[in-house]
Amino acid sequence: MPFRRGERWAWYARWYYPAFWIAHLAGGLPPGKDHVHQVVFILLSLARLLLPVRVFFPRLTTTA
Structure with missing residues (x-):
């Protein structure tokens, strides 16, 4: 929810x-x-984080 x-x-x-x-890929860990x-999984999770980045970090608007 958050x-x-x-x-x-x-x-x-x-x-x-x-x-x-x-870490699993770099360390050669299972599965x-x-x-x-x-x-x-790395690419999907990065896409899921980077697509909504503007929702979490909106651009600052300046008023004239």
């Missing part, structure tokens, strides 16, 4: 998922020896 409301701490907290898969699914 992620849908646009709360910044929720956006930062969601970085655990790509970090988890990057399995086929790392294609790890790369797919």
Whole structure:
């Protein structure tokens, strides 16, 4: 729910998922020896974080 409301701490907290898969990929950790699914999960989770970035960090507008 906080992620849908646009709360910044929720956006930062969601970085655990790509970090988890990057650590598994870099460390050669399980599951399995086929790392294609790890790369797919990394890309999907990064896309899920970067697409709504303007909701969490809106551009500052200046008034003249």
